[in-house]
Amino acid sequence: MASDDFGRDLASVQALLRKHEGLERDLAALKDKVNTLGGEADRLQQTHPQNASQIHLKRDELITNWEQIRTLAAERHTRLNDSYRLQRFTADFRDLTSWVTEMKALINADELANDVAGAEALLDRHQEHKGEIDAHEDSFKSTDEAGQALLNTGHYASEEVKEKLGILSEEKVSLLELWELRRQQYEQCMDLQLFYRDTEQVDNWMSKQEAFLLNEDLGDSLDSVEALLKKHEDFEKSLSAQEEKITALDEFATKLIQNNHYAKEDVATRRDALLSRRNALHERAQFRRAALEDSFHLQQFFRDSDELKSWINEKMKTATDEAYKDPSNLQGKVQKHQAFEAELSANQSRIDALQKSGQELVDGKHYASSEVSTRMDEVSSQWKKLLEATELKGIKLREANQQQQQCFFSWKYI
Incomplete structure (x- = not known):
């Protein structure tokens, strides 16, 4: 009971406590014997008064030794309990700090993903880590409470306990900060x-x-x-x-x-x-x-120019025929030619419109400006020839008609 060994770790303290509990059971068994001896001493003092003082002295010595043993046992039990609480706290502290170290390594182990599926898996796995951290919250709380209880009772290792409580708190905070940091990184990775x-x-x-x-x-x-x-x-x-x-x-x-x-x-x-x-x-x-x-504008121009050229060619056949050489119904032919001239005049707007659209293409630096200009010149040339041929035919028709009229009057007055 006078041993200074109160255990160096949880297992040794538990072993010492079990041993001490065995000792206390032995002391409990001795208590009856001590009481019996005390009663016997009282009786002997009555029956042997001549030795009463010596018997009384022995009885007091027995009681004193017994109380000292009980006090030593109680004190050792208290010290062993204090040691047990300290070692229990220390073991829990070691387990938690070791777990924090492992969890930090686990959280830091994952590399950033290279695709969406990998980023999703990272976030899922990271959330699982948070679940495990949350599951240890009760352990952190109970260990902190155990440490505070040691401090509140003025435990002999209060300074050591206080230091460990500080470390444990810092480790927990740093773990949560690391988890949050990695969460942000993983979410950024997902983004x-x-x-x-x-x-x-x-x-x-x-x-x-x-x-x-x-x-x-x-x-x-x-x-x-x-x-x-x-x-x-x-x-x-x-x-x-x-x-x-x-x-x-x-x-x-x-x-x-x-x-x-x-x-x-x-x-x-x-x-x-x-x-x-x-x-x-x-x-x-x-x-x-x-x-x-x-x-599109070019093809419209080509279409219109082709239609005009075809129309001009058709009209050129009429303008270049030699109907004036046939003396029959010259007056009717003159009238028909006048209608033809009116038709050409009415279609002048088509020529003008084509020339205008073509010039707009040229002025607009169209990629086919050269071809447009050529087409414009062709239509203009054909139109000019048509007008010239029409004018010439008109002159000849009028001349033929006039000659026929003169011949008619000359014959009438012979």
């Missing part, structure tokens, strides 16, 4: 992988649209140009439909950058490249539409 996935989808889509715009076919007829314009309108609708997604990506990237995302520089680079590519795509689409519209 980044979503951004990468969506930008890749848009990039692939734009590659297809760029391939569509590589088509340099502008059509060789009104029908073919109209078909190409219809396809281009559908293409522009597709651009408009995708614009909302690109705008959302732009806003998402801006948010990541403003929130100081760990990959903000790469996000900014990809966003700028995406927007530049989008702008270039729109410019090329506008250029393609302008080219198709130019082609």
Whole structure:
């Protein structure tokens, strides 16, 4: 009972407590003997008065020794209990700090993902870690309460306990801070992988649209140009439909950058490249539409010029026939020619309209300006020839008609 060994760890303290409890059971068994001896001493003092003082002295010595033994046993039991509470606290402290170290290593072990599925798995696994941390909350609480109880009772190792309580609190806080830090990183990783996935989808889509715009076919007829314009309108609708997604990506990237995302520089680079590519795509689409519209106007001009040339050629047959050589019904032929001249005059507006539309194409720097000018010259030349032939035919018809009239009057007055 006078031993200074109160155990160095939980197991040794528990062993000493069990041993001491055995001793206390032995003392409990001795108590009856001590009481019996005390009673016997009282009796002997009565029956042997001549030895009463010596018997009394022995009895007091027995009682004193017995009380000392009981006091020593109680004190040792108290010290062993104090040691047990300390070692219990220390063991729990070691277990928790060891667990914190392992959990930190586990949380730090995962590398950032390279795709959306991996990022989702990281977040799920990280949330599982939080569940395990929460599950240890009761252990932290009970260990802290045990330490505070030791301090409140003025335990001999209060300084050591106080230090360990501080360490335990710091370890818990640092673990939660690490978990929160990694949560933010994993969420940023998820955002980044979503951004990468969506930008890749848009990039692939734009590659297809760029391939569509590589088509340099502008059509060789009104029908073919109209078909190409219809396809281009559908293409522009597709651009408009995708614009909302690109705008959302732009806003998402801006948010990541403003929130100081760990990959903000790469996000900014990809966003700028995406927007530049989008702008270039729109410019090329506008250029393609302008080219198709130019082609449409050109084909309209070609159609109108072909129709006019064909019409002029048909009228040229009438203007160059030699009906004036046939003396029959010259008066009727003159009247018919006058109607023909009126028809030509009425169609002058068609010629003027064609020349105007052609000149607008030339003034607008149309890619086929040279061919347009050639066509304008051809129509103008044919029209001029038609007018000249018509004028000449009119002169000859009037001359033939006049000669016929003169011959008629000369014959009448012979």
